[in-house]
Amino acid sequence: MIPKISIYPDYEAMSLAAADRVIALLNHKPDAVICLPSGSTPVGMFRELVSASQKGNADFSRCIFVGLDEWVGLGGDDEGSGRYMINRDFLKSVGLKDNQVIFFDGKARDPYLECERINKIVSELGGLDLIVLGVGLNGHLALNEPGTAWNTYAHVVELDEVTKVTGQKYFSKTAVLEKGITMGIRHILEAKTAILLANGNQKAKVIQRALSFPVTPAFPATVLQNHLNAEFLLDREAGSLIDWTSENI
Incomplete structure (x- = not known):
C-alpha cells in the first residue's frame, strides 16, 4: 500500500x-493524543x-502531547536533548500544562522501566491519534x-553509526551518543494517522x-507502506526522485 504523497514547492x-x-x-x-x-x-x-x-486559531488546552524519542543519558535541561529542543521550539510557547506532556526521561535510572512507563500511559490513553515523524x-x-x-513498542536502542554522526548537529560540542529510547514501530503502525516530513535534496534517495x-x-x-493511514509531506527537493504521475500526488 503506497502512502498518500503530498509535495510542496518549498519547506x-x-x-x-x-x-x-x-x-x-x-x-x-x-x-487528541x-x-x-x-529536531530540525x-x-x-x-x-x-x-x-x-x-x-x-489552534487550541492546545485539552490535547495530550507524547514525545517521540530521546538520547539516553540526557534530560530536558541538556542542550541537544529531544526534550530541550521541543520545549524551545514549541511547548513553552503554547502553554501546555505539565499533565498534558508525556516525555521519555533520558536520565531515568532504568531506561527499560521508563519504556514500560510510557507504554502503559499510551495504552491507557487509547493509543495515538497522530504521530508525526522525520526520517533518518x-x-x-x-x-x-x-x-x-x-x-x-517503546524500547532502548543501540544507535546506528549514521545516527551518532548526524546527531552531533544538535550539540555545540561533541556529544557521546550511544543509546536512545524511542516509541516503537508498533506505536507507529497503531497510530490512527502517521505523517512523515522530509525536506531537502539529501532526503530524496531516502x-x-x-x-x-x-x-x-x-x-x-x-514500514509506512503497511500503515492504513499514512501520508508523506515533502518539499519538491525531497520528492524529486519519486516516480509517480500527478494523479498519485
Whole structure:
C-alpha cells in the first residue's frame, strides 16, 4: 500500500501543511493524543503551530502531547536533548500544562522501566491519534534503527553509526551518543494517522527507498507502506526522485 504523497514547492509550504494537519485534528478531537518529533525538520511546523495558537486559531488546552524519542543519558535541561529542543521550539510557547506532556526521561535510572512507563500511559490513553515523524538518512523512524523488529513498542536502542554522526548537529560540542529510547514501530503502525516530513535534496534517495519494495526492517521507513493511514509531506527537493504521475500526488 503506497502512502498518500503530498509535495510542496518549498519547506515553508510543507511546514504549513503539516501544521494544518495538526490543527484539523484538534478541531475534530480537542483531546487528541499527539506524538511529535524534535529536531530540525519540524521547526517550521512548530513555528506555524505557535503562530496559530497566538492568533487563537489552534487550541492546545485539552490535547495530550507524547514525545517521540530521546538520547539516553540526557534530560530536558541538556542542550541537544529531544526534550530541550521541543520545549524551545514549541511547548513553552503554547502553554501546555505539565499533565498534558508525556516525555521519555533520558536520565531515568532504568531506561527499560521508563519504556514500560510510557507504554502503559499510551495504552491507557487509547493509543495515538497522530504521530508525526522525520526520517533518518539510514531510514530510521524516531530512533528505530535499521534491523528494528516490527513488533516493538517503546524500547532502548543501540544507535546506528549514521545516527551518532548526524546527531552531533544538535550539540555545540561533541556529544557521546550511544543509546536512545524511542516509541516503537508498533506505536507507529497503531497510530490512527502517521505523517512523515522530509525536506531537502539529501532526503530524496531516502524517500525514494521508503516508497520502494521490499518493505523491510533493514530500512524502517518502508514500514509506512503497511500503515492504513499514512501520508508523506515533502518539499519538491525531497520528492524529486519519486516516480509517480500527478494523479498519485
